[in-house]
Amino acid sequence: MSTVAAGALKVHVVDVSLDPFPVPAEWVIEGDPQGSAAILWKSADGKQCMGIWECTPGLFDWMHTDETASIQQGRVTVTLEDGKRLELGPGDAAFFPEGTKSRWHVHETVRKSFHLHAADGLPF
Numbered sequence: 001m002s003t004v005a006a007g008a009l010k011v012h013v014v015d016v017s018l019d020p021f022p023v024p025a026e027w028v029i030e031g032d033p034q035g036s037a038a039i040l041w042k043s044a045d046g047k048q049c050m051g052i053w054e055c056t057p058g059l060f061d062w063m064h065t066d067e068t069a070s071i072q073q074g075r076v077t078v079t080l081e082d083g084k085r086l087e088l089g090p091g092d093a094a095f096f097p098e099g100t101k102s103r104w105h106v107h108e109t110v111r112k113s114f115h116l117h118a119a120d121g122l123p124f
Contacts, residue, residue, distance in 0.1 A: 009040060009050075013072045013113050016040070016052045023060050033058025033106055039124070046121045054111040061103050064096035065118035074110030079103045 021037035034056045042049040070093045078086040078094070081101050086094055088110075096102065098119065116122060 011040060011052070013052055014111060018052060018054055021053065023055065023058070027061045029059040029061065029103070031058030032056070033060055033104075042122070047119065048115070048117045049122055050113070050115045052111065052113055054109065055104075055106050056109050057106045059103065059105045061101065064098065064100040064102065065116045065122065066098045067096045067114055067116050069094050069096070069112045069114045072111045072113060074106065074108040076107060076110045077105040079105070 016038050018036035018038050021035045023033050023035045035053065036055075037051055037053045039049050039051040041051075069088075071088045071090055073090060075087075075089045078088060079102060080086070088094060098117070
């Protein structure tokens with residue numbers, strides 16, 4: 001369910017319908033993680049967006065734009081290049097600066113809301 005009022009947007013994250021948004025095959029290390037997403041808002045210049053993303057269990061690498069993420073469902077361990085690990089679950093929020101390389105181990109299907117910013121524009 002979504003509501004738009006005076007340019008503002010409200011959604012119930014767990015109810016948003018998603019479309020396929022595959023994890024690039026060359027990034028998958030283990031399992032068969034299936035990604036899906038919905039872009040709810042994108043800036044006119046194509047440098048920012050807000051949306052919902054979900055992924056089934058698996059292990060894969062990821063390259064981030066500036067991203068603020070809030071986990072709504074599931075559990076994931078994100079390992080950064082320096083070896084630091086972030087254990088994320090419902091209610092947790094995280095920020096990944098543009099250029100951050102990480103490895104995602106999705107233990108339970110994870111659903112998150114996100115805001116992205118890419119200085120050179122988003123690739124989608």
